[in-house]
Amino acid sequence: MQKGTVLSQLFERALGLHRAGRFAEAGRLYADILRVLPADFNTRHMLGVTRYQQGRHAEALELIGGALKLEPRSPQALANYGLVLGALRRFDEAVASFDRSLALVPENADTLNKRGNALRELGRAADALASYNAALKLMPHHADALNNRGVVLRDMGRLPEALASIAASLAVKPGFPPALNNRGNVLRDLKRSEEALASYERAIQLDPHYAEALSNRGAALRDLQRLAEALASFDEALALEPHHAEVLLHRGVVLREMRRLEESLASLDAVIAAQPDHAEAFYQRGHTLQLLHRPTEAAASFERAIALNPGHAHATGGLAGAALQACDWTRMAKAWERLQSGRAIVPPLTMLGYSDDEGLHHACAMRYLRDRLGKPPQRPRGGAAWRHDRIRLAYLSTDFKEHATAFLAVELFKCHDRSRFEVHGLSIGPDDGSPMRSRLEQSFDQFHDLQSVSDRGVAELVHRLEVDILVDLNGHTFGYRPEILAFHAAPVQVNYLGYPGTMGADFMDYIIADPVVLPRDRQPFYAEKIVHLPDCYQVNDASRCSGGAVPSRADCGLPAKGFVFCCFNNHWKITPPLFDVWMRLLEAMPDSCLWLLADNDAARANLCREAEARGIAPQRLVFAGRVAPGDHLARHRHADLFLDTLPYNAHTTASDALWMGLPLITCMGEAFAGRVAASLLRAAGLGELVTRGLEEYHTLALRLAREPALLRACRERLGDRAALSLFDTGRFRRNIEAAYVKMQAIALAGEAPYGFAVEAQAV
Numbered sequence: 074m075q076k077g078t079v080l081s082q083l084f085e086r087a088l089g090l091h092r093a094g095r096f097a098e099a100g101r102l103y104a105d106i107l108r109v110l111p112a113d114f115n116t117r118h119m120l121g122v123t124r125y126q127q128g129r130h131a132e133a134l135e136l137i138g139g140a141l142k143l144e145p146r147s148p149q150a151l152a153n154y155g156l157v158l159g160a161l162r163r164f165d166e167a168v169a170s171f172d173r174s175l176a177l178v179p180e181n182a183d184t185l186n187k188r189g190n191a192l193r194e195l196g197r198a199a200d201a202l203a204s205y206n207a208a209l210k211l212m213p214h215h216a217d218a219l220n221n222r223g224v225v226l227r228d229m230g231r232l233p234e235a236l237a238s239i240a241a242s243l244a245v246k247p248g249f250p251p252a253l254n255n256r257g258n259v260l261r262d263l264k265r266s267e268e269a270l271a272s273y274e275r276a277i278q279l280d281p282h283y284a285e286a287l288s289n290r291g292a293a294l295r296d297l298q299r300l301a302e303a304l305a306s307f308d309e310a311l312a313l314e315p316h317h318a319e320v321l322l323h324r325g326v327v328l329r330e331m332r333r334l335e336e337s338l339a340s341l342d343a344v345i346a347a348q349p350d351h352a353e354a355f356y357q358r359g360h361t362l363q364l365l366h367r368p369t370e371a372a373a374s375f376e377r378a379i380a381l382n383p384g385h386a387h388a389t390g391g392l393a394g395a396a397l398q399a400c401d402w403t404r405m406a407k408a409w410e411r412l413q414s415g416r417a418i419v420p421p422l423t424m425l426g427y428s429d430d431e432g433l434h435h436a437c438a439m440r441y442l443r444d445r446l447g448k449p450p451q452r453p454r455g456g457a458a459w460r461h462d463r464i465r466l467a468y469l470s471t472d473f474k475e476h477a478t479a480f481l482a483v484e485l486f487k488c489h490d491r492s493r494f495e496v497h498g499l500s501i502g503p504d505d506g507s508p509m510r511s512r513l514e515q516s517f518d519q520f521h522d523l524q525s526v527s528d529r530g531v532a533e534l535v536h537r538l539e540v541d542i543l544v545d546l547n548g549h550t551f552g553y554r555p556e557i558l559a560f561h562a563a564p565v566q567v568n569y570l571g572y573p574g575t576m577g578a579d580f581m582d583y584i585i586a587d588p589v590v591l592p593r594d595r596q597p598f599y600a601e602k603i604v605h606l607p608d609c610y611q612v613n614d615a616s617r618c619s620g621g622a623v624p625s626r627a628d629c630g631l632p633a634k635g636f637v638f639c640c641f642n643n644h645w646k647i648t649p650p651l652f653d654v655w656m657r658l659l660e661a662m663p664d665s666c667l668w669l670l671a672d673n674d675a676a677r678a679n680l681c682r683e684a685e686a687r688g689i690a691p692q693r694l695v696f697a698g699r700v701a702p703g704d705h706l707a708r709h710r711h712a713d714l715f716l717d718t719l720p721y722n723a724h725t726t727a728s729d730a731l732w733m734g735l736p737l738i739t740c741m742g743e744a745f746a747g748r749v750a751a752s753l754l755r756a757a758g759l760g761e762l763v764t765r766g767l768e769e770y771h772t773l774a775l776r777l778a779r780e781p782a783l784l785r786a787c788r789e790r791l792g793d794r795a796a797l798s799l800f801d802t803g804r805f806r807r808n809i810e811a812a813y814v815k816m817q818a819i820a821l822a823g824e825a826p827y828g829f830a831v832e833a834q835a836v
Contacts, residue, residue, distance in 0.1 A: 080106055084116060096123050114143040118150050125157050133157045148178040152187060159191045167191040182212040186221060193225050201225045216246040220255055227259050235259045250276040254286040257293065262447075264556070266296040266527065284313040288320045295327050297527040303327050318344045322354055329361050332503070337361045352382035359391045366673040368399035386444065390419035397426045397645035399675040402683070418444045421549040425574060426645055429720035429744040431598040438549060438577025439600075446559055458564040458820035459539045463495045464813060467540040467563070468517075469531075470571070471502030471552035475509045475702065477725035478546050478571050483509065484614040484802045486516040490810060497538060499523055501531065502552055532560035541565060541820070542813055545581070548572020564820045568601050570612070573724070573746040575599040582826040583816060585809065586610045589752040590745050596828060604816075605830040606808050608798040609756035611749065613728055615794070615802040620707030620733070629708055630695050635664035636778050639712035639735075641697070641705075641726045644669070644676040646718040651740075652680075654771045655716060656687040662778055668712060671696040709733035713784065714777055719767075722750040731757045731799065736787040738762045738777065740770040756799035758790055807834035 087102035103120035106113060121136030137154045144150065155170035171188035175181060189204035205222040208215055223239035226232075236259045242252040257272035273290035276283055291306035307324040311317060325340035338361050344354035355378035362371035375392035378385055389411045396404035409427055412419060421438040428434070459465070468486065472478045489496045498517035501524055504510055514520045519538075523531050531554075535543055543563035547553045548571045558566055561580045568576050568584040575584065577600050584591070584601035587610040591603055626633060638658060640647070659665055671677065681691035697708065706729060715730040717723050717739035723730070727750045730737045739750035741763055751763040764770040777784045794800045811831045819826060 080109060087116075088119065091119065091123055096127050099123055100127070112143060114140050114147070114150075117143070118147070118153070121157070122153055125153070125160065130157055130160045134161065146177055148174045148181065148184070151177070152181070152184045155184075155191065156187055159187070159194065162194070164191045164194045168195070180211055182208040182215050182218065185211070186215065186218040189218070189221055189225070193221070193228065198225050198229050202229070214245045216242045216249055216252070219245065220249065220252040223252075223259065224255050227255070227262065232259055232262055236263070248279050250280040250283055250286065253279070254283065254289060257286070257289055261289075261293055261296065264447075264529075266293050267529070269293045270297065282313055284310045284317060284320070287313070288317070288323060291320075291327070292323055295323070295330070297530075298525050299527075300327055300331050300525070304331070316343075316347050318348045318351060318354070321347070322351070322357060325354075325361065326357055329357075329364065332364075334361055334365050338365065350381055352378045352385055352388070355381065356385060356388050356391060359388075359395060363391075363395055363398060367675070368395045368673055369401065369675040371395040372399060372401060372404055386416075386418045389417035390423055393419060393427065394423040394645075397423065398673065400644050400647055400679040400683070401675070402649050402679075421574060421577070422572070425721050425744070425746045426648075427720075429742040429747050431574070431595055431744045434574050434744060435577055435598045435600070438575055440577075441549070442555060442577055446555065458817070458823075459541050460821065461495075461539065461541065463491075463493055464817050465495045465497070465539055465541045466544065466813060467497040467499050467535060467538065467542070468544045468546055469499040469501065469557065470546035471500075471550075471554075472546065472571070473498060473500040473502060473510065473513045473520075474505040475507045479509050479513060480617065480702065481614060481725055481728065482546070482570065482612050483513055483516055484616050485612045485806055485809070486513070488802060488806050490806070491518070494810065494813070497521065497540065499531065499535070501526075501554055501557070528554055528556035529560065531557045532562040535562040541817055542567060544569050545576075546571045548574070548576055565816050565826075567816070570610075573721075573749060574744065575601060585812060586745065587752055588830075589755060590748045593828065595745075602826045602828040604812050604828060606805075606812065607831055607833040608805070608808065609752045611724070611728065611753060611799075612805050612809070613732070613800050613802060615800050617732065618703055618706070620705070620709070621703045623707045623710050624704070626711055629668075629697065629711055631668065631711055632666060635666060636662055637666055637668050637711060637713045638716050638774075638778070639668035639709075639714070640716045640718065640723070641668075641670045641729070642718050642721075642723050644672040644680070646721045646723075647680070648719065649683075650767060651719055652683060653687065654767050654774075656684060656689050657771060658716075658774055658778070659684075659689050659693055661775055665778065666693045666695050667716075668695045668697060671698045705729070706733055709735050714738065714774065716774060717750045720744065720747045722747055724749045727753050728799070731759075731791055732794070734788050734791040736762060736777065736784060736791070738764065738770060738774050740764045740767055753799060757797050759787060762787070803836075804834075807836070810834075 083102055083106055087099045091099035100120060100123045103116050106116045117136055118140035121133045124136060125133035134157045137150055137157060140150050151170050151174035155167040158167035158170060168191045171184055174184050185204050185208035189201040192201035192204055202225050205218050208218040219238050219242035223235040226235035226238055239252050239256045243249060253272050253276035257269040260269035270293040273286050273293060276286040287306050287310035291303040294303035294306060304327050307320055310320045321340050321344045325337045328337035328340060341354050341358040344351050355374045359371040359374035362374060372392055372395035375388050375395055378388040393408035393412055396408050411417060418441055419437055421441055424434055424437045496518050498520040500522050503524060540563045542565045544567045545558060548568055550571050559580050566582050568581050579600055581601045583604050584599060585604050587606050590610055596603055655667055659667060677696055681694055684691050684694055712735050715735050715737035717737055719740050720742045722739060727737055741748050741751040754760055754762050764773055798804055808831050811834050815829055
């Protein structure tokens with residue numbers, strides 16, 4: 074048999090193995106042929122294709138490039154050369170190679186499709202779409218091109234068209250895993266996470282080793298609050314591709330949401346080890362470090378994200394929050410410069426710590442929600458008012474546990490007038506197993522644990538329960554799920570207590586306030602209509618304890634004698650102008666100390682350094698560790714005067730101090746968050762402790778410290794709690810119920826929400 078015939082037969086055998094997917098065996102035969110015929114174009118070309126399919130892209134490029142030296146005008150080799158260049162992420166060269174192929178054979182749908190893929194990777198979405206359309210003009214039922222066209226339409230934000238194109242691909246090729254995966258991606262973008270999950274599940278059923286679909290399934294499960302299942306799906310993907318950066322990133326985020334913080338950090342660090350320039354990983358790492366109370370490291374991580382991606386929309390907001398948490402005032406000043414550009418998307422709660430400009434707060438909240446929600450989901454049902462014998466009232470919160478909001482409001486939930494109201498608790502946060510959790514569960518007519526229920530699922534439950542008024546107790550605080558409220562399942566939705574500002578959302582109808590915290594002229598800065606209660610907007614629990622045994626001063630770390638100024642607010646509320654006043658007070662009262670709540674080591678070190686820079690010995694700052702709520706209340710008895718913060722006042726901490734008979738001095742700000750203590754003091758009969766500027770604040774604080782009789786008189790007025798409207802839960806309950814009745818009447822009349830004031834209700 075002649076040598077040429079033998080080699081021809083070997084080539085045909087290699088080609089058969091190649092087509093059967095037996096790439097290693099085919100490659101060995103192709104290589105054998107090339108040792109005999111090194112200039113054989115077909116063999117060199119096909120061995121290159123085999124190496125590409127084996128993932129050996131550098132070898133593939135050399136082989137197909139060598140084939141093209143033999144036959145430079147081979148359309149197929151040029152197309153395959155472009156494919157390999159794309160795999161090596163050399164997309165500009167890939168497009169050029171596809172163009173050379175198409176110049177020889179213009180009407181090749183496969184090459185036009187591959188060219189579209191390279192153009193999409195270059196960010197040239199419109200050109201990619203044109204290339205896919207040209208392929209489909211030649212072959213209208215080209216499943217790959219239809220699927221890829223859907224992907225680029227998704228990139229362009231044209232989601233309904235994207236969904237239609239991918240559906241057409243699946244009509245041609247029903248069991249096409251990439252199209253099912255991409256369909257899931259578009260459905261997630263459309264906030265249709267249940268359908269997205271089903272699409273990913275089908276892709277995985279067809280291809281159990283499809284790592285991308287496993288990862289995307291995890292993301293959909295996270296959307297649905299099924300965090301343990303999401304983590305399992307990410308772990309399945311990583312078993313297939315252990316170093317897949319995006320999967321590790323998503324895994325780190327879901328671990329953080331599960332409060333497995335050290336594991337979250339390890340997963341995010343693994344992303345950075347694999348891709349040191351991964352800006353998003355540094356951004357997410359910063360958030361995990363914040364929750365680990367490591368704000369200085371968090372700030373550095375956010376700064377690295379900004380350095381890698383100066384246009385990162387959220388990293389500046391993260392940096393601003395970490396700088397606040399650390400009392401790192403140098404970083405705060407730099408962050409504030411960036412915040413003022415108006416381009417950053419900042420958590421609204423962070424903005425309250427920087428500014429008391431309510432116009433800025435409103436704009437920040439709207440921008441934040443637009444980014445988070447995109448196009449708000451359609452409500453599952455209509456919004457017409459229900460008609461019930463009793464108003465069905467539901468309180469929604471992540472904080473039905475040992476939390477400030479629960480300590481304030483638990484007695485209200487219990488004492489609502491059940492002849493007029495049916496009261497539900499909707500818990501979307503964790504069960505901490507505390508006595509407070511048990512008390513909360515017993516305070517509602519029905520308590521619903523919804524932590525693992527999707528946003529749509531919670532909204533549908535609200536509708537099934539025929540809730541008349543849904544009261545959100547979170548606002549823009551940790552764990553807030555605005556997607557639930559965006560469905561507008563209840564006819565009336567109310568912003569109350571948790572967040573001292575506007576949600577910036579047109580799906581919220583009212584905000585409950587009082588004339589001090591939110592004067593009527595601030596309405597232009599609020600998406601919600603303002604409702605005024607007659608005394609103070611903040612509820613209090615008149616049945617709460619006054620703490621346990623009082624520890625000694627030594628047990629608290631306080632000096633044996635001397636005046637004790639205190640502030641038990643979180644450190645992020647402490648700002649340089651206020652701290653300057655505090656240090657002046659310590660200087661004027663040499664035997665005094667400043668008692669602060671221990672928050673994190675970085676803030677403690679920074680505050681001590683700032684004190685020393687102002688001539689005050691750091692030892693005069695005493696830090697109180699975290700203790701049980703009753704023990705914390707008890708130690709208030711060693712403090713002489715509570716010094717409030719600005720622009721974000723003491724809220725629950727102010728109620729704690731006044732409940733324990735500890736006078737508090739505040740400086741009233743311009744925004745809701747900076748006017749709360751003024752409202753509390755007036756309701757406690759101590760309106761004279763409200764000042765209008767920092768100099769007045771300093772003068773009054775010093776006078777109180779130097780005149781024991783004056784301070785004692787303030788304490789005595791706080792002694793009779795029953796006489797203070799601030800601590801009269803029954804009085805508060807009647808007033809807020811009158812507000813709810815008015816809201817329901819407006820809804821039943823078919824009128825749009827409008828602001829109103831409640832008159833004090835008789836017993």
